[in-house]
Amino acid sequence: MSVETNVVLYDAETAAALDQAPDGILRHLPTGPYTFETGATLPQIVLGYETWGTLNAEATNAVYIAHALTGDSHVARGASTEPGWWDGFVGPGKTVDTNRYFVVAANMVGGCSGSTGPASLDPQGVPWGSRFPFTTIKDSVRLEARLADALGIKAWHTVLGGSMGGARALEWAVEFPERVRNCVVVAATAESSAEQIAFAQAQSAAIRLDPDFAGGDYYANERVPSAGLGIARRIAHITYRTAAELDVRFGRAPQGSEQPVASAGLDRGRYQVESYLDHQADKLVGRFDANSYLVLTEALMSHDVGRGHGSLRDALGRLEGVNFLVGAVDSDRLYWPEQSELLAKTLPNPCEVRYITSPIGHDGFLTDIEQLSEPLKREIFS
Amino acid sequence: MSVETNVVLYDAETAAALDQAPDGILRHLPTGPYTFETGATLPQIVLGYETWGTLNAEATNAVYIAHALTGDSHVARGASTEPGWWDGFVGPGKTVDTNRYFVVAANMVGGCSGSTGPASLDPQGVPWGSRFPFTTIKDSVRLEARLADALGIKAWHTVLGGSMGGARALEWAVEFPERVRNCVVVAATAESSAEQIAFAQAQSAAIRLDPDFAGGDYYANERVPSAGLGIARRIAHITYRTAAELDVRFGRAPQGSEQPVASAGLDRGRYQVESYLDHQADKLVGRFDANSYLVLTEALMSHDVGRGHGSLRDALGRLEGVNFLVGAVDSDRLYWPEQSELLAKTLPNPCEVRYITSPIGHDGFLTDIEQLSEPLKREIFS
Numbered sequence: 001m002s003v004e005t006n007v008v009l010y011d012a013e014t015a016a017a018l019d020q021a022p023d024g025i026l027r028h029l030p031t032g033p034y035t036f037e038t039g040a041t042l043p044q045i046v047l048g049y050e051t052w053g054t055l056n057a058e059a060t061n062a063v064y065i066a067h068a069l070t071g072d073s074h075v076a077r078g079a080s081t082e083p084g085w086w087d088g089f090v091g092p093g094k095t096v097d098t099n100r101y102f103v104v105a106a107n108m109v110g111g112c113s114g115s116t117g118p119a120s121l122d123p124q125g126v127p128w129g130s131r132f133p134f135t136t137i138k139d140s141v142r143l144e145a146r147l148a149d150a151l152g153i154k155a156w157h158t159v160l161g162g163s164m165g166g167a168r169a170l171e172w173a174v175e176f177p178e179r180v181r182n183c184v185v186v187a188a189t190a191e192s193s194a195e196q197i198a199f200a201q202a203q204s205a206a207i208r209l210d211p212d213f214a215g216g217d218y219y220a221n222e223r224v225p226s227a228g229l230g231i232a233r234r235i236a237h238i239t240y241r242t243a244a245e246l247d248v249r250f251g252r253a254p255q256g257s258e259q260p261v262a263s264a265g266l267d268r269g270r271y272q273v274e275s276y277l278d279h280q281a282d283k284l285v286g287r288f289d290a291n292s293y294l295v296l297t298e299a300l301m302s303h304d305v306g307r308g309h310g311s312l313r314d315a316l317g318r319l320e321g322v323n324f325l326v327g328a329v330d331s332d333r334l335y336w337p338e339q340s341e342l343l344a345k346t347l348p349n350p351c352e353v354r355y356i357t358s359p360i361g362h363d364g365f366l367t368d369i370e371q372l373s374e375p376l377k378r379e380i381f382s
Numbered sequence: 383m384s385v386e387t388n389v390v391l392y393d394a395e396t397a398a399a400l401d402q403a404p405d406g407i408l409r410h411l412p413t414g415p416y417t418f419e420t421g422a423t424l425p426q427i428v429l430g431y432e433t434w435g436t437l438n439a440e441a442t443n444a445v446y447i448a449h450a451l452t453g454d455s456h457v458a459r460g461a462s463t464e465p466g467w468w469d470g471f472v473g474p475g476k477t478v479d480t481n482r483y484f485v486v487a488a489n490m491v492g493g494c495s496g497s498t499g500p501a502s503l504d505p506q507g508v509p510w511g512s513r514f515p516f517t518t519i520k521d522s523v524r525l526e527a528r529l530a531d532a533l534g535i536k537a538w539h540t541v542l543g544g545s546m547g548g549a550r551a552l553e554w555a556v557e558f559p560e561r562v563r564n565c566v567v568v569a570a571t572a573e574s575s576a577e578q579i580a581f582a583q584a585q586s587a588a589i590r591l592d593p594d595f596a597g598g599d600y601y602a603n604e605r606v607p608s609a610g611l612g613i614a615r616r617i618a619h620i621t622y623r624t625a626a627e628l629d630v631r632f633g634r635a636p637q638g639s640e641q642p643v644a645s646a647g648l649d650r651g652r653y654q655v656e657s658y659l660d661h662q663a664d665k666l667v668g669r670f671d672a673n674s675y676l677v678l679t680e681a682l683m684s685h686d687v688g689r690g691h692g693s694l695r696d697a698l699g700r701l702e703g704v705n706f707l708v709g710a711v712d713s714d715r716l717y718w719p720e721q722s723e724l725l726a727k728t729l730p731n732p733c734e735v736r737y738i739t740s741p742i743g744h745d746g747f748l749t750d751i752e753q754l755s756e757p758l759k760r761e762i763f764s
Contacts, residue, residue, distance in 0.1 A: 194629045273579050
C-alpha cells in the first residue's frame with residue numbers, strides 16, 4: 001500500500017494546471033494502474049473529481065468531502081448549472097467556506113459518476129461488468145490519496161463526510177493519519193454492523209435476481225436490471241427514513257384515485273407510500289448503474305477500519321494526532337446513534353457526539369447538516 | 383356480510399361430530415362459496431383448523447388463537463408428533479390451559495397450510511394461482527365465523543394473537559363484538575402503518591421480480607419463485623429482530639472459513655449474518671408458497687379495522703363490551719410499542735399496555751409470550 005500511495009505521479013507544474021478549472025466542474029485524473037485490497041489489478045483507474053476555491057501556497061486549506069453511497073462529487077453548484085447536494089453547507093460564506101478553503105470531492109472508484117467503475121471500458125473497449133474487482137473503502141481512500149498527491153495536497157485540513165462518506169472520511173484518517181488534521185464523521189460507524197450487512201445483502205440479492213442483470217454483463221443488452229435496482233433502493237430508502245416520518249407524510253392514504261383494497265385481483269392500486277418509494281426507485285434507476293450499486297454496497301458491507309491494523313481499537317489508536325468531530329442524527333435507525341457514541345468514546349481523544357435533531361432519520365445528515373454548523377465553525381473551521 | 387356469516391351451515395349433530403377429533407390434528411371444514419370483501423367469489427373455501435380440549439355444554443370456554451403471517455394452525459403439539467409454535471404457552475396446565483378451555487386455530491384463507499389458497503384447485507382442477515382473489519383480514523375473520531358456527535361457538539371466551547395474529551384477533555372483535563368477550567392483541571396494530579406497507583411492498587416486488595414467478599401461475603412449472611420468496615423473507619426477518627441482537631450474535635464475523643472480503647471478485651464469501659438470513663430464507667421456502675406469501679402480505683397491508691366502519695375510532699367504539707389485554711415487545715421496531723399504546727388508549731375502555739421485555743424485537747411475541755402469563759391468568763383466564 002505505502003509503495004503505491006507514495007509514488008509521485010505528478011510534478012508541481014501538473015498540479016498547478018489541475019487547479020485551474022472552475023468550481024464544481026467535473027474533471028478526470030488518470031491515476032495509473034491499481035491493485036485493489038483483495039488483489040485484483042486494473043490497468044488504469046480514473047478519478048472524476050471537482051474542486052471549489054483555491055489551494056493556498058502552503059497547501060494547508062484543503063478540505064476533502066466524501067460522498068455517500070449514491071452520492072457524487074457535485075457537492076456544491078459552483079460554476080455549473082446543476083445544484084449541489086450540500087449547496088447550503090458548502091460554498092462562499094457557507095459553513096465550509098470556499099472563499100477560505102480549497103474543497104475537493106472525488107467520485108468513489110466503482111461508482112458511475114465519473115470515476116472508473118463497472119461500466120467503464122477495459123483496454124479492449126468492453127465494459128468491465130462482472131469482472132470489476134471487489135472494492136473496499138480502503139481502496140477508495142488509497143486512490144484518493146493519489147488525487148491529493150496530484151493536487152499538491154500533503155495533508156488535508158479536514159476530511160468530512162456523512163453515511164458512507166463518513167466511513168470514507170474515517171478511513172482516510174486511519175489509512176493516512178499524518179495526512180489528516182481534522183476528521184468529521186457524521187451518521188457513520190467504524191465498521192458496518194450485522195444489521196447493515198443484512199439490509200445490504202437483501203439489496204444485492206434483489207439486483208442479482210433481476211433477469212436483466214445477466215450476471216453483471218448487461219451493458220450491450222437492450223434492458224438493464226432496473227427492477228432489481230429499484231427494489232434495492234426501496235429497501236434502502238425505508239432505512240434512510242423513520243416510521244414516524246412515513247406515517248405523518250403518507251399514513252394509509254391511497255395514491256390519488258388508486259384503490260389499494262378495492263380491486264378483486266392482485267393488480268391493485270397503490271398506497272401513497274408505495275408511490276413515493278416507486279418514485280425514489282425510478283429516480284435512482286435513472287441516474288445510477290446497478291453494477292455500481294452492487295460494488296459500492298459490497299464495499300460498505302466490507303467497511304471495517306480495523307482490517308489490516310490488528311483490531312478496531314488498534315486502528316483508532318493511530319488517530320492520536322487527528323482532531324475529531326463526530327455527528328449523528330438522533331432518529332437514525334440505520335446508523336444508530338449508539339454506533340456514533342461508540343466511535344466517539346473509542347477514539348484516543350474521546351469526544352462528545354454532536355446531534356442533528358430531526359424526525360426523518362438517517363437522511364437528516366443530508367437535509368439538516370447545517371445543525372452542525374456552529375460546532376464545525378467553532379472547532380474545525382475557526 | 384351479515385347475511386353470509388349468519389347462514390347456519392351446520393346443525394348441532396354436525397357440530398358435535400366435528401369436535402371428536404384429537405387435539406392438534408389438522409381437520410378441514412368446507413365452508414361453502416364465499417364472496418371476498420373486494421367482490422370476487424370462490425365456489426368453495428375450505429378452512430384447515432385444529433382444536434385442543436373440549437367445548438363445554440354452554441360453549442362458553444372457546445378460545446380462538448390467530449396465527450401470524452407465516453404461522454399456521456399448529457399452535458400446540460396435542461396428539462400430533464410435531465411440536466407447536468406456542469407449546470410452552472398453550473396446553474394442559476399452560477397459560478392457555480387446554481384442560482379448561484377449548485382452543486381453536488384456523489389457517490388463514492389464502493395461506494398454504496390447509497385452508498384454500500392460491501395453490502388450491504379450482505373446480506376444473508387447475509390451481510387458482512394468479513386468479514386467487516385479493517384477501518383481507520376481514521375476509522379471514524368472516525370465514526372463521528363460519529368455523530365458529532360449525533363448532534357451535536356463539537361467542538369466543540377469548541380471541542388472541544400476536545403480530546398479524548393480533549390484527550386478526552382485533553378484527554374479530556371489531557367485526558363481531560357480540561361474539562368476543564376477551565381480546566388479546568400482542569405486538570400488533572389497529573391499522574398497518576406506512577412503514578409496514580413500505581417494507582411489505584419491497585417484499586412483494588421481490589417475489590414478482592423472480593423469473594420463476596411466471597405471473598403467479600408457476601405450479602405446473604419445474605421451478606417455483608424460491609429466490610424471490612427468500613429475499614422477501616430476508617427483509618421481513620431483519621424487521622422481526624433488532625440491530626443489537628444481530629450485532630451481539632453475529633457482528634462482522636465471517637461464516638466458517640468463508641472470506642467476505644478476500645475474494646477479488648463479487649463471488650465473495652459470506653458474513654455469518656448473511657448465512658443466518660440465507661438459512662431463514664431456505665427454511666421458509668421449504669414450507670411456504672410464494673403466492674400465499676403475496677396474498678397474506680397484501681392482506682396485512684390492507685389491515686385497517688376502520689374500513690367499513692366510518693373511521694378507526696368508530697370501529698373501536700364498537701368494542702365497549704369487549705375486555706382487552708394489549709401487549710407489546712419493548713424492542714419491537716416493526717410493530718412499534720407506540721402503535722400498541724395508541725390502540726390501548728383509543729379503546730372505549732382504555733387499558734395499560736403490558737410489555738414483553740426482550741432484546742430481540744418483534745419476534746419476542748413468539749419467544750417470550752410467557753412474560754404475559756401473569757396478567758393473562760389474572761385478567762383473562764382467571
